Amino acid sequence: MRLLSVAVLALACSGSSAAAQTTVRYFNGVYGLLGDIETDAFLKETRQGGKVVSAELDLCHAPSPGSPLRDRFVVTLKPQGNRLIGSGQTQEGRLPVAVDLVRSATGNSYSFEGTVKLGDRILKSSSDDLADMSAKEFEEQTAVEEAIVETPADFREVTPGTLGIRVARTGLIDFLKALRAENVKVQGYSIAPSCEALRRGTVDVQVDVDPERAAETIAKAKALPGSLVPDGQAAASTSDARSAFRPGDSVMPPESSTATNSARRSPRPRPRCCPPNPATSNGMT
Known part of the structure; x- marks a missing residue:
């Protein structure tokens, strides 16, 4: 009888654990x-x-x-x-x-x-x-699949001339203003409003650049206001950049990278919802 009582108690405890x-x-x-x-x-x-x-x-x-x-x-x-x-x-x-x-x-x-x-x-x-x-x-x-190519030996082998720089959303306007002096063309769709940017807190700005100037442009982008410090490390200036190169049409940076120059093999991202719109003064992306 005692054994039966113990067995019933054990079953009751097991059922309570499963329910919780x-x-x-x-x-x-x-x-x-x-x-x-x-x-x-x-x-x-x-x-x-x-x-x-x-x-x-x-x-x-x-x-x-x-x-x-x-x-x-x-x-x-x-x-x-x-x-x-x-x-x-x-x-x-x-x-x-x-x-x-x-x-x-x-x-x-x-x-x-x-x-x-x-x-x-x-x-x-x-x-x-x-x-x-x-x-x-x-x-x-x-999930978004990415294939990272760290520190490409020749930038011309991995990109026809499109550079991606990850920028904090709060610093996007200042970054774009500073970028004007670099003689590059910003891909309009890369700064268009998107839910991804709102959730991530960053914008991947894509610019067209002469492949011969790619490394030089990356170096300059590191010092522009609003660009991000890789892995949170301090930079010589108050900010740094996460930058990447890839083959095909465009380049995007990895989520985290210990190298400033890295590349990933993935297709050009498409705008999720809407065309480029410069209206950012109201606080929306």
Whole structure:
């Protein structure tokens, strides 16, 4: 009898442990949360035993339908019954945001219905037929493959003359002003508004340059205001640059590099949503 009681207790503890297991699931490409305004959004849920205990919504959006500009907000959502509720403000425009979504599931299909208050506008949200995924699946789905070529022996072998320089978004305007003296042509689409730049906090400025002047231009770019210090190391001036060369049409820098001159083999990136727009004075990308 005592052995039976111990066995039952062990099973009860095991069941309690399983129910309390914490998992993280993602919804990528959550659409329709701001009515007819273009969005790029994903939602992260933390669950315990299948019950949502917290969530986070990362939503990049146009400020209005058809606008080439982009803004973004990241809001922590708290479950209240079958509702997910949270508030915050946009990254660029500093507009107040209030999210109220009803979450429902049918089998492996999920939907979110409700409203998002953006500034003084109340926008209807409706997104259905969504599938959740693991953190690994989300990373694989959103990853960008790169093949890095460190310190190319001959810049002409890896690029026809396009240089990429990673610049902090906050220093982009000063960087472009300083770049005018270098006799290079800026690729307009590389400084166009993008959700990627808002999430990463940097802009990959691409410029056309004579391949014979590539190394010289990189050296000068290191000292321009707004460009980034590789791996956070201090530079002779107050800033430095992450720069890269690659074969094909264009060059982009790696996410982190110990070398100032590096290259990666990847196709020319395409603008995600919109044409170049010089309107940056309002704080939006």
